[in-house]
Amino acid sequence: MEKAKLMMKNALTIDVEDWYMTQDFNFPFSTWGNYEDRVEYSTALFLDTLEKTNTKATFFVLGCVAEKHPALIRTITSRGHELACHGYSHRMVSRMSKDEFREDLVKSKHLLEDISGTGIDMFRSPTWSINENTLWALEILEEEGFLYDSSIQPFKTPLSGISHTPLHFFYPKVNGKILKLLELPPGIAQIGPLKFPFAGGLYFRVIPNFIVEFFIKNINKERPVITYFHPWEVDPGQPRLQVSSLIRITHYINLKKNLDKIEQFLQQFPFAPIGEIVREEKKYPVFEIS
DSSP states (O other): HHHHHHHOOOOEEEEEOGGGSSSTTOOOOGGGGGGGHHHHHHHHHHHHHHTTOOOOOOOEOHHHHHHHHHHHHHHHHHTTTTEEOOOSSOOGGGGSHHHHHHHHHHHHHHHHHHHEEEEEEEEGGGGOOOOOTTHHHHHHHTTOOOOOEOOOSSOOOOOOOTTTTTTBBEEETTTTESSSSSSSOOOOEEEEEEEEOOOOOHHHSSOOOOHHHHHHHHHHHOOOOOEOGGGGGGGSSSSOOOOOOOHHHHHHHTHHHHHHHHHHHHOOOOOOOEHHHHHHHOOOEEEEOO
């Protein structure tokens, strides 16, 4: 424990959404009532593990989950965790108009604030879907009172990411304006020109423990790591659908082992909510996104 106190704190974040809400299946929002709801159960698994390891986290919660399970939101905050916004219906920003995004954002923000009695100033877009074509979303976030965003992956995938953005925290400059919105990218390792995602989701589930440990220790020489997980990723009892072999890998692989793996890293490295991490340093660089 004494050694852990001397190590850099990393940010533990959890995107609270149910198994059927992901882009893996891409079910229309209007059909979500047809599927088994397991988000209370799976989030409780996380909460119990956090309590066991004396760890606090940031929970990015979907508005529709908060609306359906207000008691879950109160449990998260009553246990001392930080609450943040993940949008209302898990729609990718790249598939919304500006007006649709603002409506979705404000609806979710107000729901979370009304249920929890706390202010919400942190956002993460579903599937990291703020990209070069949706930078207007950052301006809307600032206009709606958000201070922190964790939506831009500094590497490109078929669905998301801006490959040339920094790996560290930064203030975005968009359309010639420096925003007061601090951007918080997920943990990415870089070796030469190559970037390696490892700090959550499928990547964490499939990458061997010793490699994740190596990346965290090396990155911590310069900056904290933002990790990200989903409650459904620790729930092997969720329904198994007849899907393509690719989706069987991306969604179902290593669900039985993941909670134990996460607990191991919570015991090995010090973690904290994002708010605690960013308050420890006051100055961050500006980066122009074009």
